[in-house]
Amino acid sequence: MSSPRTSPETGTTVEDLSGPSATTLLRFATAGSVDDGKSTLVGRLLHDSKSVLADQMEAVEHASRSRGAGAPDLALLTDGLRAEREQGITIDVAYRYFATSRRRFILADTPGHVQYTRNMVTGASTAELTVILVDARNGVVEQTRRHAAIAALLRVPHVVLAVNKMDLVDYRESVFAAIAEEFTAYASELGIPEVTAVPISALAGDNVVEPSARMDWYGGPTVLEHLEAVEVGDRAADGSARFPVQMVIRHEGERYYAGQLLTGSLRVGETVTVQPSGRVTTVTALDVLGRAADVVSAGASLSVRLADEIDVGRGDMLTAGPRPPRIAKEVEATVCHVADTPLTVGLRVLLKHTTRTVKAIVESIPSRLTLDDLSQHPHPGRLVANDIGRVRVRTAEPLALDSYADSRRTGSFLLIDPVDGTTLAAGMAGDAFRAAAADPVDADGDGDGWDF
Template identity: 50%
Template sequence: MDLLRFTTAGSVDDGKSTLIGRLMYDTKAIFEDQLEAIEKSSQSRGDENVNLALLTDGLKAEREQGITIDVAYRYFATPKRKFIIADTPGHIQYTRNMVTGASTANLAIILVDARNGVVEQTKRHTFIASLLKIKHIVVAVNKMDLVDYSEEQFNKIKADFLAFSEKIGIEDIRFIPISALKGDNVVDNSTQTPWYAGGSLLENLEKVEIDQDLDLVNGRFPIQRVVKTDDFNGFAGRVDGGIVKVGDEVVAFPSKETAKIKSIETMDGSIEEAFPPMSVVITLDKELELKRGDMIAKADNQPSEVDSINATVCWMNQNGLSVGGKYLLKHTTTEVEATVTAVVDKLDINTMEHISTDSGLQMNEIGEISISLSSAIVTDSYKTNRATGSLILIDQETNETVAAGMIK
């Protein structure tokens, strides 16, 4: 079975945590003791029904305030697919948490309250999903039970969302009328919406095609570890792009030496080809002195080697970003020292406008910056390859991650 990573987003109190709880409850992905615990918590809070949101709200502050603060990851599976869910916060002050949860997602579920329709936070979260190059969006129009399962209201929300999304160019958008509280169209199709024939949320999650979302053209293999014995010299890592095959001619960066792939090894033995995101050991037909942080790339489609970059970053630290700031930049398996040479602009994620600024970036703000590197890195644009086009910035004194970025 393949794996689908998806994230949830939407306005505060749109029902994100309840939806995930409903998915896990109706697919029998929770244990009896978990159910008993949330039943007791629901009773102590005075909730009329079992509060399924408590399955994902893991922090004490979240349970007390009834909001999501941190990113909560949950796992479940059906006979057709495995899933990893990132339940992300809706508040604007937790934008960095949403970016973290969405950064590895194949699909985003944008929840919309059927009573309120498309609001500012709906647009903001959709825009962030598009920035992160999430190609599949499911718009779950929740709380349909509170608008009497109105087809007219559902169609109005659909038209409003499509009018907005045309500006940001998302390719695959699906609309599903649901009630997370009552379970309508979440796991099973609902009799309350006879006018809807697009399948339940789970059915759509099981069927969405994500194979073509990966970069299967540009062969990229960042080296994580050298595996060397008296009679074996291999390079361990994850295939981050392309389909690499035994016999392929490759180039090693930064040395630019060429060789051919002699074998591809796994825990289960040798294979003839590997593709993202497989972790393998590659051996070459020549003895090359490579190390962690180097990259093996297919010779017919090579990456760029650069010592300065522009990147769109989300600032995650309480101490703001300013021109001249020095950080450690981590990119694939390599780390280099980096200096911010310019803040090109700041992005208003509510209006999608680029704003000129001299004030740098503050926590939860997104903007484009220029970075000078102490030594060259081997990269693609984030648009081409999410794995080799992403980076993080680290404070060298505290070792805190201060920003996540997408190379332009």
């Protein structure tokens, strides 16, 4: 809880906004192959946790009857697009919000079809937990491995393996054990430290919200019990401060810099560095929703006033703490390619990192990941939709980057088509950076604004 007090310097009321909130929030995503039952699982979670309004349930029952179903099809609670209902598959990421007495949830139900794997990247990019479904009859398939690889690349902290449709294999423990062993071994190769495996039947409700009486050999938590109990520590709050400037506000002759504090904390009187220029100054005031604050932690949207009149604008970043970012004009990264247009060597793109967007060029594509055996296919020349590979990108202006292993927020970026604004790839910066050169933008002198 925040504790207000009066500042002796200004006489105004200030608060400490660095403490934990009263309730915790878990962002999680579901993933799996087509027809593994993701939407049914989500519907079961919402229904059995009593998070469905009466009119929503009536609409689902009506739609189910019109399709000849004898019982309500809970998948219709998430498959909201007309094309999804007609085809019986999930196409777009469906976000749902619900809460129990123990926790609030933001859920992203992602598509299972290989054509829409890129949408899984969108849904899992901010997730703290991923539920990967497997059909008990089919076991671990290629799309299961693809989703596990994406979860590992995105460094989702927690992974749950939900072995669904156990009712169709007579609830046999041996089936569940074999699938859990195979998936856990594959996840270990990917670097996923821990997997929680749960045998379920989303259709019948076994081990989703309530424990199953038909699988007494399983003594672990239900899916919801695990979601409520899993630790969601704000690891970013323990790191160095990263505050990308979103806009400059002028008020009563003072300049304030507004944005969201992505990691760490900021406090009044703290020394900060403006990146990428390297100018050093001091925080003189913090404001959160019109209230002055002494200290603010990661996740808060705020405005910052600085001691010195220096050039700070949108795209700059205020940093503090023991771990400075790396100022780079070249970066090697892992990317998930999400566009129909291939990513090729020499392609000119825009790179968007936090609030900063700069011109860039794809210098090389060293490798593409082969999901079957996790081997690297060297120098593929291009990446197509749903490919995962390594790229080297050179930018026209320097960026203040962290490794994605250190920060999911400041180690990630987007590659964008400069012509039509289409997102081409989601990138995760590695540890291979090259220092920013001192040459100005358009140093080649051809007048096109591209420094190459």
